[in-house]
Amino acid sequence: MARTLIRNAQAVLPGDGIHSSSGTVDLRHVLIEDGKILDADASSTASCDHLIEADDLFLLPGVIDDQVHFREPGLTHKEDLATASHACAAGGVTTFLEMPNTKPPAITIEGVQAKEALAAEKSLVNYGFYIGATPDNVAELNAAQNVPGIKIFIGSSTGNLLVDEQAALERIFAETTLPICAHCEDETTVRANAERLAGTTDIHDHSRIRDEAAAVISTARATELARRHQHRFHVLHVSTGAELVSLVDPSPYLTAEVCPHHLFFNVDDYDRLGSRIQMNPSIKTAADNAKLWQALQDDVIQVIATDHAPHTLEEKAQPYPQSPSGLPAVENSLALMLNQCNAGKVTLPQIAHWMSDAPARVWGITGKGRIANGYDADLVLVRMNSERTIRDEDQHTKNRWSPWNGETLRGWPVTTIVNGSIVWSIDGGFREKIRGQKPTFDHSRGGFWNTPDGVGPTNA
Secondary structure, eight states, X not given: OOEEEEEEXXXXXXXXXXXXXXXXXXXXXXXXXXXXXXXXXXXXXOOOSEEEEOTTOEEEEOEEEEEEOOOTTTOTTTOOHHXXXXXXXXXXXXXXXXXXXXXXXXXXXXXXXXXXXXHHHHOSSEEEEOEEOOTTOHHHHXXXXXXXXXXXXXXXXXGGGBOOOHHHHHHHHHHOOSOEEEEEOOHXXXXXXXXXXXXXXXXXGHHXXXXXXXXXXXXXXXXXXXXXXXXXXXXXXXXXXXXXXXXXXXXXXXXXXXXXXXXHOOGGGHHHHGGGGOOSSOOOOHHHHHHXXXXXXXXXXXXXXXXXXXXXXXXXXXXTTTSOOOOXXXXXXXXXXXXXXXXXXXXXXXXXXXXXXXXXXXXTBTTOSSOSTTSBOOEEEEEEEEEEEOOGGGOOSTTOOOTTTXXXXXXXXXXXXXXXXXXXXXXXXXXXXXXXXXXXXXXXXXXXXXXXXXXXXXXX
């Protein structure tokens, strides 16, 4: 079995796992064998077949993005699993979890398996696919195995994927066992606001239609269901400070995440960026930005994920409200956070916690999210003093644009390793023959709050 030694890396190591700032950074030599970390504190002279000299580089666990929309099958003019996984690899994302709202939607076991088969053929990085809830597919949800969890659209969807009737939600929370995540926007509130603002062509009205109340009402409703039914529940893309009241009371059943667009953009940016930042849930205020950053620092929010949901620039350029909601982000999410680290606002252990360890624990992804013995060698080397400007034309996502176009960031990935193999490097580009794997999702390990020392290797 071939061995690879990463020598002289400043490795970002896990802490106690409850507090996001508890990890450390230490000079390490990391030995990899058969796709796994054989020794996270090896000798610099350890025998190896391949040597990666990591002088002046930092080694982080690969990013796990637990909320993406990669559009395959059915919407591949916007994105597909090949182009999206290239964007992941270039951005340091080694595992993605994809949402079910493709065409057809993944609301059956067969639908999920079909997407897994496509990813096995096309994806450069590791992959998992949620099964989507409908008002009447509880039996299918219960039959699903080795998937990250169940996705509910409590608002912001149509057809069978929209589940906003209380009786249906009660059944899903009471009668299923997989962890649940949800898009939380109150459909009644959104529709009432849309009727009140009917005929608007002002992009600013998007945040008035999908307002704070819509998010707060739905998040409160969903978290109440989770607490009452004692069912593990993950609040996707928290967008308002007001939602945090549903999360501050510690619960073994609740976790939450925030996305870069809700951290970095607010309603003042519509004048500059227009529909490029049109999202569901909508962009909110600068005050909300500050409260969401603080919630990360306070461990009220555990995960950073992108909600990568690309559309073509031609689609986005349509006049509001014909312009669709969604933006690409997997390629730049880690760099955005590294830039914040260079600015002194966050630490590397916090980034590793929010973007790697915490999502692995939320979804029971064994052997991932940490630099530790026995864990999978999903790793990213970053150069913290590297400066690059995000440009539309440089993006690997199929639509070749970014809402951060023109922004210069300091701190970038330079090498991405998936299951022990280099899949991308800044100098060598992509290794097109590499394919990711489906991880093991072990929900018996109890989720985030029951795994403070990590999910552990697959064979633990």
